[in-house]
Amino acid sequence: MTDLSATTGVTDRLSGTAQQEPGRDNGNPDPIRRFLDQYNPETPCLVMDLAHVRKRYRQLRTALPDARICYAVKANPTPELVGELVSEGASFDVASPGEIELCLAKGAAPESLSYGNTIKKRRDVARAFQQGVRLFATDSEADLTNIAEVAPGSQVFCRVLVDNTGSKTPFGRKFGCTPAQAARLLVRARDLGLDPCGVSFHIGSQQLDPAAYQHGIAAAARVFADCAEQGVRPRMVNLGGGLPAEYTDTAPPLADYVTAVERALERAFGPQRPELLVEPGRFLVGDAGVLRSEVVLVTDSCDGQRRWVYLDIGRYNGLAETEGEAITYRLRTSRDGDPAGPIVLAGPTCDGDDVLYQRTHYELPRTLRGGDHVDLLSAGAYTASYSSVGFNGFTPLPTYCVDGDQRP
Numbered sequence: 001m002t003d004l005s006a007t008t009g010v011t012d013r014l015s016g017t018a019q020q021e022p023g024r025d026n027g028n029p030d031p032i033r034r035f036l037d038q039y040n041p042e043t044p045c046l047v048m049d050l051a052h053v054r055k056r057y058r059q060l061r062t063a064l065p066d067a068r069i070c071y072a073v074k075a076n077p078t079p080e081l082v083g084e085l086v087s088e089g090a091s092f093d094v095a096s097p098g099e100i101e102l103c104l105a106k107g108a109a110p111e112s113l114s115y116g117n118t119i120k121k122r123r124d125v126a127r128a129f130q131q132g133v134r135l136f137a138t139d140s141e142a143d144l145t146n147i148a149e150v151a152p153g154s155q156v157f158c159r160v161l162v163d164n165t166g167s168k169t170p171f172g173r174k175f176g177c178t179p180a181q182a183a184r185l186l187v188r189a190r191d192l193g194l195d196p197c198g199v200s201f202h203i204g205s206q207q208l209d210p211a212a213y214q215h216g217i218a219a220a221a222r223v224f225a226d227c228a229e230q231g232v233r234p235r236m237v238n239l240g241g242g243l244p245a246e247y248t249d250t251a252p253p254l255a256d257y258v259t260a261v262e263r264a265l266e267r268a269f270g271p272q273r274p275e276l277l278v279e280p281g282r283f284l285v286g287d288a289g290v291l292r293s294e295v296v297l298v299t300d301s302c303d304g305q306r307r308w309v310y311l312d313i314g315r316y317n318g319l320a321e322t323e324g325e326a327i328t329y330r331l332r333t334s335r336d337g338d339p340a341g342p343i344v345l346a347g348p349t350c351d352g353d354d355v356l357y358q359r360t361h362y363e364l365p366r367t368l369r370g371g372d373h374v375d376l377l378s379a380g381a382y383t384a385s386y387s388s389v390g391f392n393g394f395t396p397l398p399t400y401c402v403d404g405d406q407r408p
């Protein structure tokens with residue numbers, strides 16, 4: 001095992017990057033696999049290809065040329081990755097003081113940050129304002145009052161609650177208000193001396209139905225119209241996140257989402273096209289990461305039906321999104337090609353809920369045994385950032401970055 005340094009968590013706690021991808025040749029399009037083969041890092045670990053993140057950012061930039069792209073840092077707060085997006089000219093959707101500090105430390109300008117969490121402490125709003133942040137999401141009178149008092153004159157956008165049907169990980173009812181309430185809040189924002197700049201929504205993460213954007217855009221248009229009646233003119237629509245990564249269910253291509261957005265904008269706003277902001281998380285980083293795990297044990301089930309495959313990665317050290325089997329990662333093993341059979345996949349902890357897939361049909365090679373590797377593909381989003389600090393003594397998931405475009 002080579003001694004590697006990885007980065008974990010929101011702050012630069014550990015040194016440097018396991019970096020680069022030495023000896024890349026043009027014949028090998030998979031720098032992550034080369035890194036894993038060459039360094040054989042301790043498992044479990046996440047490996048991110050920064051070149052892939054750049055590619056996705058540029059793809060979105062081209063597809064929505066007039067939209068401000070705010071990377072949702074929560075999807076993957078690896079410092080190198082944030083730094084890479086700063087270099088690309090991205091803006092950032094941040095949810096906490098920790099994410100603000102991370103972005104600033106990686107060179108982001110404070111005016112490129114959007115404090116997109118509607119649930120924030122008054123003192124955290126004050127601190128963000130002192131650090132230069134001037135754009136805040138809100139969806140309640142209490143939060144709006146805090147913003148007006150400790151971040152005077154700032155821009156605020158109001159989040160509306162929209163239908164999340166089609167999303168693999170919907171938001172429920174935690175965030176957002178009705179269009180009528182949003183209009184009232186934006187008018188109140190004006191009265192409090194703030195700049196009521198727009199409306200946001202989130203169609204639910206891993207949204208597989210591009211038409212979902214219609215609900216949000218139509219709701220935003222209703223808010224704009226209500227506000228206009230009271231002399232307030234919001235100008236921006238924040239499309240939120242929702243763009244998908246590639247799991248076992250095939251997602252529509254980006255072009256379908258862009259078409260849906262453009263049609264909905266045309267229908268709802270006509271020639272008065274608003275300024276656009278988009279907050280992609282999963283789309284930028286999901287497919288850029290591979291999570292390498294090791295098989296701990298393979299056992300026969302008591303009913304003799306399916307084998308149980310236990311990995312050293314589970315619900316608590318990175319795979320939180322397998323809850324409810326919502327996100328179904330594509331798997332790759334070192335024994336692919338051998339005859340396969342149905343399995344239940346589970347994590348390593350002494351916790352009965354640490355089962356990844358038992359309803360979803362998965363098959364793995366019958367030859368698979370302890371010590372073999374299982375790679376979870378497209379695992380770059382909401383994995384390392386969700387990993388616990390030490391449940392059952394398992395350490396947080398380390399992240400390594402490679403750069404598939406980097407020459408030796």
Ligand SMILES: Cc1ncc(COP(=O)(O)O)c(C=O)c1O
Nearest residue numbers: 072116205241242279280281282
């Ligand atoms: C406010 C906000 N914006 C954007 C995102 C990113 O969503 P996604 O990863 O689906 O692009 C999230 C995710 O939770 C969010 O809470």
